[in-house]
Amino acid sequence: MSRNFFGLMRSSAPPATEAPDAIGSERAAPPPPPTMKQDDAASAGVHLDPNLEAVRHDFTEEVDMALKLRGVSAFYGSFQAIDRMTMPIPRNRVTALIGPSGCGKSTLLRCCNRMNDLIPGARIAGEIEFEGRNLLDPTVDAVDVRRRIGMVFQKPNPFPKSIYENVAFGARINGYSGDMDRLVEDSLRRAALWDEVKDELDKSGLALSGGQQQRLCIARAIAVQPEIILMDEPASALDPVATLKIEDLMRELAEHYTIVVVTHNMQQAGRVSDYTAFLLAGEERVGRLVEFGPTQEIFTNPLDQRTEDYITGRYG
Template sequence: MTVHLMTTTAPTNVTDLENVAVLKAQNVNVYYGTKQALRDVWLYVPEHKITALIGPSGCGKSTLLRCFNRMNDLIPNARVEGEITYRGQNLYDPDIDPVEVRRRIGMVFQKPNPFPKSIYENVAWGARINGYRGDMDELVERALRRAALWDEVKDRLHDNALALSGGQQQRLCIARAIAVEPEVILMDEPASALDPIATLKIEDLMRELKERYTILIVTHNMQQAARVSDYTAMMMLTEDGRAGTVVEFGETEQVFTRPRDPRTEDYITGRFG
């Protein structure tokens, strides 16, 4: 059974997640100028779970991810159609402030991008601009502990963050994201720039983080998706090859072992392309 394209009701394989989803993308189309990047995308992101977006490069995984915290607003000429909701509230409602959205839906980028400031300042800054009035030292420690970085940096909190290794920098970026207490964390290929050991650390960390946060992760690494995620959405270019869409969405185990869509099966078994 395949996902119905060009539809206005939810494909049957996502409906059972409707009640536990924090984020929902329904019938979403994204355009960059006149070029369509996403077509008729449906995706439900269940609470306290890790959902992975997989698929070949250029099929719009990052574009879809960035719809959820309105980072696409920053690209000139980008246009998002359809409904993207967070706990029932349309995020693209004219009344909604993208700045507030980004505070509650945090993001970790592909390449570690710490601010060229101290480790402490990296974590504290987001909380400070969001008006945190509690004990900042405590908040920094808590965030760094949750990001499994505390023990490595506790003696050099005021060193420049750029002196850390790539894997440490990425965990610092995660600490920075969780310091503002988001509910959802979007991760855009967070381990793709890291070595295997650092990658494993990030994956362990994600499993711990899902107790408190809902995670949506883009990855080009299918083993990674299989290892860490609870749900997997398979994205592909549409048959005319012009725009990306979600062709299959379900529990990770089901998607990897009993894919419903032949294209998913081809991709997973390496027969794709």
């Protein structure tokens, strides 16, 4: 099954050398260097303050990058929420963003599929490279970005429509003309919800339990066949059993999708993620990236004292 049946980005097709077809040559292409080099950012014309450079671990694993963030800053009006964040998002891996409240995790996540465009007064500076293009470029259609980079929210928010319609909506508005029943079934299966709802697809999505609603939202996000799924504390409103289900699901989905998850739960980050980014807000409440690296390294051998303090619970 082609994951690109909706066609490429509407604004312009990415250069073939930079972004080959997502599925065909993803493994074949030589992986770019896993860590962001200073000259990478410099060549993109982004000035990086050396003082803002976060500590990074050297990866031994060879991974492709789904997103490359270079000097991403976000502002709400005159308030700066995040400051010049530079980090990669490895493809087909789970990347966790951790940090105390108000450090800009959600803001960073919402920058990645331009959901912040919807907030009046929000501005983003910097560059996020996605398939060879800067998706923050005003000429890039935000609707296409969101189609290819899906999102799951903190509070389950299914549409007040039937389960079937919830899943089918995204594909339908994007012009999917294949077998809708199969797509719905497939998406629900991948979201590990099919067995529970297969007999009542006409039931309202709001009639499901909280955990089921969140899995329905994940199915809804999968149904448009995105490359990346952003999850904003997807389990924070759920009980431990439902949380565990969502976590298992994230691990399974990572085989096909790149997942970025914001979480407050350190254990969760340790359990589900391959890579972890630790964000921290300074005195002036501006979020900055402190450390990025494989989760194993971050949790067992943090290079920055602040990371260690946070992980060991000294920040509370």
